[in-house]
Amino acid sequence: MTNSRWHFYLFLSPLLLWLGLLVIWPHANMLDVSLTERSYIKGNSFSLKHYRLFFEQPLYWLTYVRTAWVAILTTLMTLLISFPVAYYIAKIAKGRSKLVLFLACILPFWVSELVRAYGWMIVLRESGLLSGLLLSLGIISEPVEFLYNDGAILLGLVYSGMLFMIVPLVSALDSLDNSYIEAGFDLGGNRWNILREIVIPHAMPGIVSGCIIVFMLSLGNYLIPNLMGGKDSLWFTEQIFTQFITRFNWEQGSAFGILLLTLSSLIVWLSLKVTRQSLSSTMGQ
Amino acid sequence: MTHPDDALSCSNLTKKFDSFTAVDDLSFTVEKGRFFSILGPSGCGKTTLLRMLAGFEHPTSGSITIKGQEMSNVPPNLRPVNMVFQHLALFPTMTVAQNIAYGLKRRGVNRADREKKVLEVLARVGLPDSGEKAISQLSGGQKQRIAIARCLVLEPEVLLLDEPLGALDLKLREHMKVELKQLQQEFGTTFVYITHDQSEALVMSDKVAVMNHGRFEQVGSPQELYRAPKTAFTARFVGDTNAFEGTVQSVEGDRAEIALANGLVVAARTESTVDLGKSVEVFIRPENIMLGEAAQSRENTMEAIVLQELFDGANSKVLVNCSGQQVQVHHSVSQASGLTPGNKLSLSWDWQHTLCLPKDGAS
Numbered sequence: 277m278t279n280s281r282w283h284f285y286l287f288l289s290p291l292l293l294w295l296g297l298l299v300i301w302p303h304a305n306m307l308d309v310s311l312t313e314r315s316y317i318k319g320n321s322f323s324l325k326h327y328r329l330f331f332e333q334p335l336y337w338l339t340y341v342r343t344a345w346v347a348i349l350t351t352l353m354t355l356l357i358s359f360p361v362a363y364y365i366a367k368i369a370k371g372r373s374k375l376v377l378f379l380a381c382i383l384p385f386w387v388s389e390l391v392r393a394y395g396w397m398i399v400l401r402e403s404g405l406l407s408g409l410l411l412s413l414g415i416i417s418e419p420v421e422f423l424y425n426d427g428a429i430l431l432g433l434v435y436s437g438m439l440f441m442i443v444p445l446v447s448a449l450d451s452l453d454n455s456y457i458e459a460g461f462d463l464g465g466n467r468w469n470i471l472r473e474i475v476i477p478h479a480m481p482g483i484v485s486g487c488i489i490v491f492m493l494s495l496g497n498y499l500i501p502n503l504m505g506g507k508d509s510l511w512f513t514e515q516i517f518t519q520f521i522t523r524f525n526w527e528q529g530s531a532f533g534i535l536l537l538t539l540s541s542l543i544v545w546l547s548l549k550v551t552r553q554s555l556s557s558t559m560g561q
Numbered sequence: 562m563t564h565p566d567d568a569l570s571c572s573n574l575t576k577k578f579d580s581f582t583a584v585d586d587l588s589f590t591v592e593k594g595r596f597f598s599i600l601g602p603s604g605c606g607k608t609t610l611l612r613m614l615a616g617f618e619h620p621t622s623g624s625i626t627i628k629g630q631e632m633s634n635v636p637p638n639l640r641p642v643n644m645v646f647q648h649l650a651l652f653p654t655m656t657v658a659q660n661i662a663y664g665l666k667r668r669g670v671n672r673a674d675r676e677k678k679v680l681e682v683l684a685r686v687g688l689p690d691s692g693e694k695a696i697s698q699l700s701g702g703q704k705q706r707i708a709i710a711r712c713l714v715l716e717p718e719v720l721l722l723d724e725p726l727g728a729l730d731l732k733l734r735e736h737m738k739v740e741l742k743q744l745q746q747e748f749g750t751t752f753v754y755i756t757h758d759q760s761e762a763l764v765m766s767d768k769v770a771v772m773n774h775g776r777f778e779q780v781g782s783p784q785e786l787y788r789a790p791k792t793a794f795t796a797r798f799v800g801d802t803n804a805f806e807g808t809v810q811s812v813e814g815d816r817a818e819i820a821l822a823n824g825l826v827v828a829a830r831t832e833s834t835v836d837l838g839k840s841v842e843v844f845i846r847p848e849n850i851m852l853g854e855a856a857q858s859r860e861n862t863m864e865a866i867v868l869q870e871l872f873d874g875a876n877s878k879v880l881v882n883c884s885g886q887q888v889q890v891h892h893s894v895s896q897a898s899g900l901t902p903g904n905k906l907s908l909s910w911d912w913q914h915t916l917c918l919p920k921d922g923a924s
Contacts, residue, residue: 459650463664477654
């Protein structure tokens with residue numbers, strides 16, 4: 277082996293160790309555990325029992341579908357809200373205000389997600405700011421609880437995902453030269469079809485990469501659904517938590533974990549297919 | 562004011578950015594089917610002027626009329642003009658055919674007609690089989706042609722071109738000059754072309770406007786601009802020239818005698834009125850100066866010392882020193898003997914070829 281190859285593997289080794297020990301090995305282990313039936317009499321044996329249980333119990337698979345649905349909804353809403361913001365930052369704001377706006381988007385994320393979730397709870401709870409404001413304005417006659425419903429979960433997830441949507445969108449839109457937009461107008465286009473045929477196709481890698489990140493983060497989020505949606509918010513990560521921690525059923529928890537991984541991979545793969553993007557073009561930009 | 566044959570006319574057009582005046586009270590007309598160039602150094606306001614014609618900038622005052630229709634309240638997407646951008650702005654996410662069809666689609670042309678027109682215009686620009694290609698597969702020259710085709714397919718009243726040859730290498734640029742001129746003649750569209758390259762403007766245009774500080778110094782055919790520049794700026798900007806400073810000693814009709822700063826007195830042609838004692842500039846083109854003994858009979862003569870030969874094939878020059886001032890003189894390759902640095906030479910030229918113009922800013 278030549279010297280340079282040695283260096284190559286030396287520098288690669290942290291990555292390989294990280295991937296191997298913290299990603300591949302635990303997942304392989306989880307897969308193995310999920311396919312094991314534990315028994316004190318017969319010893320451990322191979323079984324699909326934990327997967328069968330998932331499909332037999334409506335609570336489990338309905339929670340699974342619901343989680344995926346809300347995560348998709350979160351992603352779309354985040355995209356809809358972030359796109360105009362990113363467009364404004366990238367194309368309309370100039371110089372100093374551009375920097376200030378971009379920082380204003382990033383700044384809240386210097387605070388831990390937990391603190392931000394509590395922030396929302398202070399605003400939304402029954403004795404919170406929003407309820408108090410509406411009371412004092414006479415719009416409602418008694419305090420209203422805005423927390424612990426699906427709207428609150430969606431709000432929390434969209435809020436926590438926005439940064440990860442805005443950053444790739446701003447960088448994608450920034451790279452679109454203004455002359456393309458002007459050329460669109462010059463050739464007779466209006467705002468709507470320039471957006472559809474020039475701006476969005478150009479920003480597609482940024483849109484898809486933002487969507488993948490937000491979707492993954494929402495689907496795997498435990499904190500927001502639990503704090504803002506309440507203990508019974510029926511979020512799939514809570515089911516996994518319950519199996520591992522409360523019921524100490526690691527086999528079942530592992531099976532759920534593998535199912536969640538399969539789901540997220542499947543949806544990402546499908547959305548890449550639908551938008552005709554490749555993972556390398558979206559993540560490698 | 563406006564004539565029915567005019568494709569484009571501007572009157573008192575002004576554009577100010579805060580205190581800076583980019584375009585200063587311009588009035589001009591472009592006849593239909595002409596190749597009109599606006600030639601000027603960077604920062605002279607030519608891009609602002611073009612962007613106003615396209616509708617991307619609003620004039621501070623004045624009006625633009627295209628084919629008899631006032632344009633001030635017409636947005637860029639409804640103007641009968643199209644623009645070829647400096648970096649072409651071909652949409653990279655679309656194929657060549659989609660790029661060309663974009664404008665047709667916006668006009669609601671149906672699919673079959675669209676496809677027919679795209680094929681037609683591709684054939685006319687000499688790229689009949691490129692429809693399905695991606696923009697990134699085209700060469701620099703092909704991109705130029707597609708960018709022009711994308712505009713011409715819409716049959717605009719005026720095609721605006723914003724230095725589209727600037728990004729090409731020299732050889733291709735020379736080639737595209739000829740091609741652009743041919744395309745313009747073939748389509749018969751009015752072209753308004755802006756450039757800072759005098760050779761592009763001279764080769765292609767029917768008419769050239771020389772622009773400086775937001776104003777037109779002179780508008781005329783390339784020949785006129787070259788042979789009879791009306792201002793010192795035009796004389797210096799269009800073509801190569803040798804400039805001398807001096808003061809007017811005597812005027813007789815269109816013939817003036819000028820005392821140059823280096824002590825010599827030369828006779829020059831003057832079209833504008835120059836007053837006695839006024840400081841002027843005198844211009845002599847390198848090709849009008851004769852070298853050596855053969856040309857002694859001409860009016861103006863100077864003694865010079867060879868500094869350097871600037872060999873460039875048929876365009877070779879020799880750099881000489883005339884009483885402290887550097888002068889460029891054309892020489893044919895056959896004359897090439899005796900041009901070793903340090904040699905003495907005599908230069909001579911006709912007074913008709915010597916142009917006397919008021920100094921910039923003095924008029």
